[in-house]
Amino acid sequence: MTANSADDGMSWQLGGQQMTTSIIGRSNALRHAALAAAIGAASLVAAPVATAQDYPNKPITAVVPFGAGGGTDTQTRMWGEAMAPLIGQRVVVENHAGAAGVIGTKHGISQDADGYTVVMGVASTIAINPQTNPAADYVPLEDLQPVALIGYTPYVMVVANDLEIETLPDLIAYGEENPGELTFAGWTGVGEMARQGLELRTGLEMTPVPYAGMVEAMTDIIAGRASGTIVDLASALPFIRSEDVTPIVMTGPEPSPAAPEIPTIDDAGVENYFIDSWVTLFVPAGTPKEIVEYLNEKTREALQTAPIQERYEELAIEFRDYSVEETEAFIERQINGWKSLIEETGSGKDS
Structure with missing residues (x-):
């Protein structure tokens, strides 16, 4: 919305349509105030959409809450390289290691919810730390918005x-x-x-x-x-x-095609034990829905390219073609599943 001078009062530009009102007398002033308030409210609704329409117009920063060289970092860089040609912008990876991923996750949460900072989340930072680590004073599904599953292993x-x-x-x-x-x-x-x-x-x-x-x-x-x-x-x-x-x-009941020679936990005679791994793309809560959907769509497209699929097969990473809603449901199941194990081991914050 832009304001311009007018001979008989004030005019506003909203969505490409000029709106003009005259300020004549007390009653007109009141109408002007009401109109300005209505237009202001409309602009708050329209602003995220306008932001999403030209997104992205600069590089995206991907926050990895661990050091360089690990599995999360590797998958993030693979994802970023595949995304760049699809979105027309670079993906810059930033490693913020420390405190079992708490430092980097909190750093990502604190960034602007404009789609230009994404946060890589894993089971420890999303499903475990908030239930066991007092320093992880964040609520994943309130402070972060799940976008897409990057990989499962x-x-x-x-x-x-x-x-x-x-x-x-x-x-x-x-x-x-x-x-x-x-x-x-x-x-x-x-x-x-x-x-x-x-x-x-x-x-x-x-x-x-x-x-x-x-x-x-x-x-x-x-x-x-x-x-x-x-x-x-x-x-x-x-x-x-x-x-x-x-x-x-x-640490699961099934052998991996990438390493079939390694025995399973069931082979070792251990029951009711299952540990898995995943990397999920998140954005700070409040990021416009259109941007969230865009990132989900482009991520799923990037992860189905031949180079990524070949590399995933080599590294025993599974691709799961999840929508935003399916990603949210996956994360909720993971949080609840880990909660059960945490309660059983007595390792929660209040234990």
């Missing part, structure tokens, strides 16, 4: 080669024979809950050691300074294929 447990252990039962036996010796490298809430859940189901005790990110943790496992970890298969595969670490079990 199973988890795997890997251990240091120098342990010379190849199965979960052997690791459990080793822990019983060497109490206090095993350490668990962790950098996300998912990893910590995976450790606690495994202890609950098997009695395996591993002392948790916090790391800033996956690269630092895997470096210490390779060097034998940490015993092992539970990590998404996409992140672990390069280290498994180079034989820098030993995979001992998939």
Whole structure:
């Protein structure tokens, strides 16, 4: 809306149509005030639509709440490269690591809800931290708007080669024979809950050691300074294929086509234990619906391009063609599912 001078009063430009009123006498002044208020309210409604019409007209920043090189960072960069030619703008990845993803997530939430900042969320930052970490003082489905599922992948447990252990039962036996010796490298809430859940189901005790990110943790496992970890298969595969670490079990009931030789948790005789991984695109709450739908549409298009599909198959990442509504429902199920495990392990904020 633009205001222009007029011979007999004031004129407003709204939606390309000029509206003019005269200010003559007290009654006309009151009508003018009422009209101005109505036009002001209309402009508030129209503004997001106008914003969405020319979106995007500058680069988009993708906030990754972990360090560079991990699974979330890798998938974000793949997504950004595939998105750029479709939206005509670059996607700039910013890594804000620390506090198991809390720092980066809160940074993303604090940004303008204009579609130019997106936040990558995973199970730890969205479904676990808000229920277990007092520093995660945000409500995911109130402070963030789910947009699209970027990728889904199973988890795997890997251990240091120098342990010379190849199965979960052997690791459990080793822990019983060497109490206090095993350490668990962790950098996300998912990893910590995976450790606690495994202890609950098997009695395996591993002392948790916090790391800033996956690269630092895997470096210490390779060097034998940490015993092992539970990590998404996409992140672990390069280290498994180079034989820098030993995979001992998939943390789900089904083998992965990318690594069918790794036994499942069911094969190891452990019941009611399932840890998975996903990366979801979010935007700050209040982002215009048209922008949310646009990002969902372009993301689904980008993830179905041949280079992405080939890379996903190589990394054992699943593509799920979810609408905004389906993405919201997926996130709600994840939050509720993790809530059950958190309550069972007694690891909630109020426990």
